[in-house]
Amino acid sequence: MKPLDRTRGVVEMAHGGGGRAMARLIESIFLTSFANPLLNQRNDQACFAVEKGRLAMTTDSYVIQPLFFPGGDIGALSVHGTVNDLAMAGAVPLHLSAGFILEEGLPLADLARLVDSMGQAARAAGVAIVTGDTKVVEKGKGDGVFITTTGIGIIPDGVAPSGERARPGDAILLSGTLGDHGVAVMSRRENLSFETAILSDCASLHGLVAAMVAVAPDLHVLRDPTRGGLAATLNEIAQQSGVGMELVETAIPVKAQVRAACELLGLDPLNVANEGKLVAIVAPKDAERVLAAMQAHPLGRDAARIGTVIEDADRFVVLKTGFGGTRMVDWLAGEQLPRIC
Numbered sequence: 526m527k528p529l530d531r532t533r534g535v536v537e538m539a540h541g542g543g544g545r546a547m548a549r550l551i552e553s554i555f556l557t558s559f560a561n562p563l564l565n566q567r568n569d570q571a572c573f574a575v576e577k578g579r580l581a582m583t584t585d586s587y588v589i590q591p592l593f594f595p596g597g598d599i600g601a602l603s604v605h606g607t608v609n610d611l612a613m614a615g616a617v618p619l620h621l622s623a624g625f626i627l628e629e630g631l632p633l634a635d636l637a638r639l640v641d642s643m644g645q646a647a648r649a650a651g652v653a654i655v656t657g658d659t660k661v662v663e664k665g666k667g668d669g670v671f672i673t674t675t676g677i678g679i680i681p682d683g684v685a686p687s688g689e690r691a692r693p694g695d696a697i698l699l700s701g702t703l704g705d706h707g708v709a710v711m712s713r714r715e716n717l718s719f720e721t722a723i724l725s726d727c728a729s730l731h732g733l734v735a736a737m738v739a740v741a742p743d744l745h746v747l748r749d750p751t752r753g754g755l756a757a758t759l760n761e762i763a764q765q766s767g768v769g770m771e772l773v774e775t776a777i778p779v780k781a782q783v784r785a786a787c788e789l790l791g792l793d794p795l796n797v798a799n800e801g802k803l804v805a806i807v808a809p810k811d812a813e814r815v816l817a818a819m820q821a822h823p824l825g826r827d828a829a830r831i832g833t834v835i836e837d838a839d840r841f842v843v844l845k846t847g848f849g850g851t852r853m854v855d856w857l858a859g860e861q862l863p864r865i866c
Contacts, residue, residue, distance in 0.1 A: 531554060536628065540661050555657065615681065626673075708790075816828055
């Protein structure tokens with residue numbers, strides 16, 4: 526079968542029709558970028574053995590605009606986001622599936638670029654994309670490309686972080702600076718420029734989690750603060766665990782250029798999305814050890830202890846401000862930053 530030219534042309538309805546055109550698209554773009562022994566079998570499913578242990582499974586859909594943004598793209602994001610959802614269970618990721626909804630007229634060069642990026646992200650994370658699906662919709666009925674990924678992983682014995690396990694006195698740790706991803710996406714969407722480039726923090730966090738588990742297997746809670754940012758994440762955990770949270774504003778790391786951009790755009794960094802950061806809630810006796818392990822890892826260099834879990838029947842999250850006052854950190858009301866993942 527003659528290969529498809531990945532640099533020319535656009536997605537056509539025939540590419541979703543199940544015939545020769547679809548076979549050429551899959552062969553020339555997806556199989557080329559995702560090649561691995563299981564996918565190369567070209568079956569409608571992937572069959573594999575897993576080692577004994579608990580399995581974690583997650584699924585997510587990605588609809589971001591623009592498709593390419595400073596520091597990443599929808600392809601890499603779909604891998605990192607799914608790997609991170611597994612990592613927040615303490616799982617070691619194994620395999621991913623990927624479903625694509627392509628809009629008629631999408632340039633094949635753009636599709637090849639994001640699929641290549643997706644394959645590179647998967648290989649860097651040590652996971653294989655082992656099965657998938659492709660559909661094409663008429664022009665005007667999509668938004669370039671939507672991607673849905675599902676992942677599975679193995680949870681090591683003795684590791685069981687969960688949102689209902691936060692306890693009064695626990696330390697709240699953050700792996701790095703807030704808001705990088707959301708501001709990077711917004712800057713490209715609104716054609717904003719800054720003196721210093723603001724890049725998405727898009728990254729797979731399972732290596733960082735492994736380093737944390739190595740020094741303290743009994744991590745109480747792990748969560749990545751994506752949509753809704755840190756504020757939504759901590760409010761979710763507070764509700765699950767029936768506790769309150771007390772944060773210290775001056776302890777929360779935010780890059781100066783991100784803070785300035787948020788002020789310009791009227792955004793609160795606590796509400797802005799992240800795609801390469803995690804929140805860990807750990808027992809007081811483990812806090813310093815876990816924080817040191819985080820700071821020793823490349824993805825945790827800016828990690829900090831940002832607050833404490835407290836008793837509170839109302840399950841409020843509050844912030845001690847740099848001016849000595851206290852304010853509520855509430856759920857985001859409405860849509861502050863649309864389409865960030």
